[in-house]
Amino acid sequence: MSDRFVLVLAGGRGERFWPWSRPDRPKQLLPLARDGRTLLAATLARAARLASSERIVVLTAADLCEAVTKECPPGVRVIGEPVARNTAAAIGAAAALFARESAESSFAVLPSDHLIDDIDAFTADFERAFDVAARDPVLLTFGIPATSPETNFGYIRRGTKLGERLFRVAEFAEKPDAERANAWLADGEHSWNSGMFVWRSRVFLDALAAGRPRLAAPLRAMRWDDGDAGFTRALAGVFPALEKISVDYAVLENAPNALVLEAAFDWDDLGSWGAWARRQPRDSNGNVRFGEAVAIDCRDCIVVGEGGTAAALGLRDMIVVHVNGATLTCPTAASQDVRRVSDAVREGRRE
Amino acid sequence: MSDRFVLVLAGGRGERFWPWSRPDRPKQLLPLARDGRTLLAATLARAARLASSERIVVLTAADLCEAVTKECPPGVRVIGEPVARNTAAAIGAAAALFARESAESSFAVLPSDHLIDDIDAFTADFERAFDVAARDPVLLTFGIPATSPETNFGYIRRGTKLGERLFRVAEFAEKPDAERANAWLADGEHSWNSGMFVWRSRVFLDALAAGRPRLAAPLRAMRWDDGDAGFTRALAGVFPALEKISVDYAVLENAPNALVLEAAFDWDDLGSWGAWARRQPRDSNGNVRFGEAVAIDCRDCIVVGEGGTAAALGLRDMIVVHVNGATLTCPTAASQDVRRVSDAVREGRRE
Numbered sequence: 001m002s003d004r005f006v007l008v009l010a011g012g013r014g015e016r017f018w019p020w021s022r023p024d025r026p027k028q029l030l031p032l033a034r035d036g037r038t039l040l041a042a043t044l045a046r047a048a049r050l051a052s053s054e055r056i057v058v059l060t061a062a063d064l065c066e067a068v069t070k071e072c073p074p075g076v077r078v079i080g081e082p083v084a085r086n087t088a089a090a091i092g093a094a095a096a097l098f099a100r101e102s103a104e105s106s107f108a109v110l111p112s113d114h115l116i117d118d119i120d121a122f123t124a125d126f127e128r129a130f131d132v133a134a135r136d137p138v139l140l141t142f143g144i145p146a147t148s149p150e151t152n153f154g155y156i157r158r159g160t161k162l163g164e165r166l167f168r169v170a171e172f173a174e175k176p177d178a179e180r181a182n183a184w185l186a187d188g189e190h191s192w193n194s195g196m197f198v199w200r201s202r203v204f205l206d207a208l209a210a211g212r213p214r215l216a217a218p219l220r221a222m223r224w225d226d227g228d229a230g231f232t233r234a235l236a237g238v239f240p241a242l243e244k245i246s247v248d249y250a251v252l253e254n255a256p257n258a259l260v261l262e263a264a265f266d267w268d269d270l271g272s273w274g275a276w277a278r279r280q281p282r283d284s285n286g287n288v289r290f291g292e293a294v295a296i297d298c299r300d301c302i303v304v305g306e307g308g309t310a311a312a313l314g315l316r317d318m319i320v321v322h323v324n325g326a327t328l329t330c331p332t333a334a335s336q337d338v339r340r341v342s343d344a345v346r347e348g349r350r351e
Numbered sequence: 352m353s354d355r356f357v358l359v360l361a362g363g364r365g366e367r368f369w370p371w372s373r374p375d376r377p378k379q380l381l382p383l384a385r386d387g388r389t390l391l392a393a394t395l396a397r398a399a400r401l402a403s404s405e406r407i408v409v410l411t412a413a414d415l416c417e418a419v420t421k422e423c424p425p426g427v428r429v430i431g432e433p434v435a436r437n438t439a440a441a442i443g444a445a446a447a448l449f450a451r452e453s454a455e456s457s458f459a460v461l462p463s464d465h466l467i468d469d470i471d472a473f474t475a476d477f478e479r480a481f482d483v484a485a486r487d488p489v490l491l492t493f494g495i496p497a498t499s500p501e502t503n504f505g506y507i508r509r510g511t512k513l514g515e516r517l518f519r520v521a522e523f524a525e526k527p528d529a530e531r532a533n534a535w536l537a538d539g540e541h542s543w544n545s546g547m548f549v550w551r552s553r554v555f556l557d558a559l560a561a562g563r564p565r566l567a568a569p570l571r572a573m574r575w576d577d578g579d580a581g582f583t584r585a586l587a588g589v590f591p592a593l594e595k596i597s598v599d600y601a602v603l604e605n606a607p608n609a610l611v612l613e614a615a616f617d618w619d620d621l622g623s624w625g626a627w628a629r630r631q632p633r634d635s636n637g638n639v640r641f642g643e644a645v646a647i648d649c650r651d652c653i654v655v656g657e658g659g660t661a662a663a664l665g666l667r668d669m670i671v672v673h674v675n676g677a678t679l680t681c682p683t684a685a686s687q688d689v690r691r692v693s694d695a696v697r698e699g700r701r702e
Contacts (some may be wrong), residue, residue: 019660294695297685305678309370311692313681322678327656329671329680330664334648341662344645 004130005107005201006047007094010040010060010068011084014113016272016335018342019326020306028113029067032270039270040112041071048073049123050108050130057097058112059090077228082236087195088250089242092208092219097231099201106133109197109247114269115279121265129198129261132166139207139252140198141169143191143260144267149181152271152336154193154248156260157184169258172248191262193248194269207257212250215243273319273328274335277302291323302332355481356458356552357398358445361391361411361419362435365464367623367686369693370677371657379464380418383621390621391463392422399424400474401459401481408448409463410441428579433587438546439601440593443559443570448582450552457484460548460598465620466630472616480549480612483517490558490603491549492520494542494611495618500532503622503687505544505599507611508535520609523599542613544599545620558608563601566594624670624679625686628653642674653683 014027021027033042040058047056053075060068062080069078081090091109098105108126116122129140143156152175159170172193176184184190199207209216218238224230243250252258270276280288280302287295292305295312302319303312310322319335321328328341344350365378372378384393391409398407404426411419413431420429432441442460449456459477467473480491494507503526510521523544527535535541550558560567569589575581594601603609621627631639631653638646643656646663653670654663661673670686672679679692695701 019662289701294692294701296691296695308676308678309696310678311370311680311696313679313688313692314685315680315682318680320678320680322673325659325676327659327661327671327673327678327680328664329662329666329669329678331666334665337664340647341645341664344647345660345662350640350645 003102003105003134004051005055005057005094005098005101005105006051007091007098007107007109008040008043008047008056008058008112009087009090009109010058010064010112011081011090012111012113015342016338017276018338018345019321019328020304020323021342022324023346024063025067026064026113027270029064029071032276033115034117038071039115040068042115043110043112044072044076046116046119046122047076047108047110049119050126057094059094079228079232079235082232082239084244085239085242086244087247088208088212088215088245089219089239091197091204091247092216093222093235093239095201095204095208096219096222099205103202104200106130106198106200109195111195114194114267116265116267118265122263125261125264126198132259132261133198133200133203137200137203137206137257139203139255139258141252141258141260142194142196142198143167143262144194145262146185146190146192149178149185150192151175151178151181153269155184155190156193157189158191158260158262162259165262165264167260167262169252169255169260172253172258191260192267194263194267197247203257204251207251207255211254212243212245215245215250218242272335272338273302273304273321274332277319277332300332354453354456354485355402356406356408356445356449356452356456357402358442358449358458358460359391359394359398359407359409359463360438360441360460361409361415361463362432362441363462363464366693367689368627369689369696370672370679371655371674372693373675374697375414376418377415377464378621380415380422383627384466385468389422390466391419393466394461394463395423395427397467397470397473398427398459398461400470401477408445410445430579430583430586433583433590435595436590436593437595438598439559439563439566439596440570440590442548442555442598443567444573444586444590446552446555446559447570447573450556454553455551457481457549457551460546462546465545465547465618467616467618469616473614476612476615477549483610483612484549484551484554488551488554488557488608490554490606490609492603492609492611493545493547493549494518494613495545496613497536497541497543500529500536501543502526502529502532504620506535506541507544508540509542509611509613513610516613516615518611518613520603520606520611523604523609542611543618545614545618548598554608555602558602558606562605563594563596566596566601569593623686623689624653624672625683628670628683644671651683 014021028040065080155173157171159168222234224234277288286300288302290304292309293303297314304321306323365372379391416431506524508522510519573585575585628639637651641655643660644654648665655672657674
């Protein structure tokens with residue numbers, strides 16, 4: 001236990017929740033978890049089951065450090081990335097940090113914007129993952145049993161069974177089209193790639209060096225004093241030149257030692273307004289109404305009014321969100337495309 | 352000309368433009384006329400063609416006097432009704448006011464929330480109406496040639512022709528259902544009732560006394576000194592007890608001396624967001640975009656963003672209005688029902 005660390009990744013911008021999410025308040029900082037907590041706060045509560053607070057590190061964007069710190073229990077370390085460089089660089093940097101603090105350290109990687117309610121099952125699975133990682137030089141990924149033909153997740157094809165819910169990874173597969181997603185749901189060999197991992201720091205750095213040597217070398221060569229402040233300065237020296245690539249592409253796809261543990265806990269990536277609404281209570285007309293929401297002659301709609309009234313009249317299967325002084329309206333089926341709106345707004349386009 | 356007055360009725364709440372219109376800023380105070388003027392300001396510009404400013408009286412709600420006065424040219428008189436009592440009482444009070452100022456006065460009644468662009472044709476028609484009213488003891492109403500089967504207007508069936516575009520009224524008809532509206536459009540005998548009138552003050556008071564004696568008597572019995580301030584105090588004494596009834600029901604329906612002059616000018620009552628949008632330019636996808644409006648994959652939509660962004664994604668024939676810190680979304684076809692939303696919001700209902 002003493003060598004166990006947790007890395008919480010909190011640098012995302014979560015634009016599919018526009019206009020609730022904004023660049024300065026991305027999805028992980030929205031009160032989308034139970035009891036009105038932010039997803040980040042709920043993630044940190046899970047992290048606290050796995051490591052003491054000084055061994056929990058939150059990596060986020062430099063401009064989000066203040067907001068992120070407000071969500072953290074005392075002692076948790078918040079480190080700002082000087083620039084965003086995707087997950088391979090972020091996890092590699094954390095591996096270098098943890099490896100210096102304990103040569104035999106291992107760490108869990110937790111995205112900060114997913115929803116998991118069964119904290120006991122979560123804790124038990126991660127305990128087991130840490131045990132596996134301590135015993136063998138493996139890259140352990142968490143797979144989520146697929147329950148629907150999602151086209152917005154990466155998938156993992158399971159290989160040889162090594163134990164209860166534990167398999168070698170046969171293949172990492174990118175987001176599929178609808179036909180392939182249905183086939184993968186049916187074949188019983190595929191899991192969703194949750195983006196949660198457990199591994200030893202040195203095992204990860206070796207795998208990064210094998211997959212992306214030019215990414216691993218500068219991270220391994222970093223030297224610093226003065227604790228996290230010094231580490232942050234060291235990051236500023238190397239990060240801008242690093243390749244922007246996900247850990248899946250840079251490390252896992254070609255790693256011979258990747259395992260997948262099928263999660264025994266619930267999981268939802270809350271990837272859209274539609275996904276959020278599936279967890280909300282509905283009125284007798286099937287509408288989700290949240291905040292100052294008026295729905296007249298509406299069925300199966302999502303109406304959200306925060307800081308002002310959102311009124312929907314005569315709609316079917318639509319999303320109406322009024323929040324942060326802006327409005328989004330789209331069919332529920334288009335909620336995965338909301339990023340196109342936030343892109344347009346950021347870029348000042350009207351159409 | 353010296354005995355001609357104009358009464359502008361500006362007490363309505365115009366709730367079908369919610370959330371743009373609010374109780375403290377009803378439709379007549381919205382910049383819906385050309386050149387960004389309010390409908391009230393445009394109405395007053397027309398009134399100025401018919402009478403000098405000290406003979407133009409605006410009747411409005413007491414709480415709207417300040418906002419209304421800001422729209423008025425110098426000298427125009429603004430009088431606040433102590434309570435709203437519909438058009439029969441308002442016009443009757445004005446008739447009593449004008450009759451005292453000139454025994455032979457006549458006046459035009461102009462709603463303040465309609466759109467009329469051809470001010471020369473308007474002026475010519477009203478000049479003619481004043482001439483007719485000066486010559487004969489008639490109640491002259493303005494009919495609008497029906498061009499579509501509107502179900503939101505009252506209609507006038509034309510009787511004997513008395514002159515070019517001038518007829519006796521055969522019948523005032525209430526808002527029809529769609530079938531009847533189509534029949535009336537086809538029969539060539541019906542005009543829309545515009546709510547604009549011209550008559551002598553005493554002729555109107557006589558007609559009111561014939562139709563609603565208990566409404567006319569207290570208005571005729573009013574005595575006051577100290578100009579409009581005294582008149583306002585006198586109104587406060589009698590208005591609360593008066594019947595709430597429209598001038599159409601109280602006076603015109605049973606009047607033997609009602610005439611209709613078919614207007615030669617354009618007219619739009621701008622009764623809904625849809626009516627407003629018909630006058631706005633559309634983009635190549637048929638969308639009306641106004642203010643901070645984003646429309647992606649949309650066709651034939653109305654998107655309005657004032658004081659914040661309104662974003663529509665993947666919509667057809669929908670209205671999305673974000674203004675005054677609130678949002679309305681409905682199918683364009685439902686824009687006549689927006690009053691149901693403003694009612695619900697005012698009453699604190701959510702559904």
